Each structure stands twice: as structure tokens, then as C-alpha cells.
Amino acid sequence: MNKxxxxxxxxxxxxxIGVAHAVPLEDAMKSLAKNSKAFEKAxxxxxxxxxxxxxxKATQLAKQNxxxxxxxxxxxxxxxxxxxxxxxxxxxxxxxxxxxxxENKLDEAKQVSSKFDEIKKQxxxxxxx
Numbered sequence: 001m002n003k004x005x006x007x008x009x010x011x012x013x014x015x016x017i018g019v020a021h022a023v024p025l026e027d028a029m030k031s032l033a034k035n036s037k038a039f040e041k042a043x044x045x046x047x048x049x050x051x052x053x054x055x056x057k058a059t060q061l062a063k064q065n066x067x068x069x070x071x072x073x074x075x076x077x078x079x080x081x082x083x084x085x086x087x088x089x090x091x092x093x094x095x096x097x098x099x100x101x102x103e104n105k106l107d108e109a110k111q112v113s114s115k116f117d118e119i120k121k122q123x124x125x126x127x128x129x
Contacts, residue, residue, distance in 0.1 A: 028062035048101045055094050063087035086123045
């Protein structure tokens, strides 16, 4: 019985590690979607800035946590470079929107945010496995 318990705990640990390892990318994507919507609905500079700040964090997390099929590739592989470039592009657009929000140009920032969705579509087309 004791041996069975040890094997079960050992197996559960590896299962948990595998699931936990996949979660950061999924969580980052959910955060991006949630905060993108929050930004679109924001009526104040403060709410808009908070949503954009969260999008920056999620973008950086997603960039660091590559999809399973890309994890096996070298950092210099063109697929890895292209994946990271997608997130760099998104990060640049978010930062552009942040600058506009800081200048109290919320409506103009929301126009820029249409690029968020374009980048999302491109990324999902290329990297969603």
C-alpha cells in the first residue's frame, strides 16, 4: 500500500508540473483578452491605464512562455524570432496607446487599439496549434 501511494504521488506531481507549465501562456492570453475589452470600455484615463498596464504584463509573460511546439526550438530559430516579434509588435502598440492615454487622448488611444486585434489574429493564425 505504501509503495502504491508513493507511485501515485510521484505520478500526480509530474502531471501537476505538466499542467502548471502550460498555464502561464494560457493565463497571459486570457489576461490580454480581458484587459483589451476593459480598455475598450474604459471611460476614464485611470481605468484605461490600468488595463494597458495589465496588457503589458500579460504580453511579456506570453512572450516568455512559448507554445509547446516552439519550446523545443533554439532561441535563434526563425520561428522563435517571429513569435517574439509578434509580441514586440503588440507591446509597441500598447505602449503607443499608453502614451496617448497619458496625454488624455483616450479616444485616439482607442483608435490605435484596433491594431491589437489585428496582431492577435495574425498571431493566432501563425502560432495556435
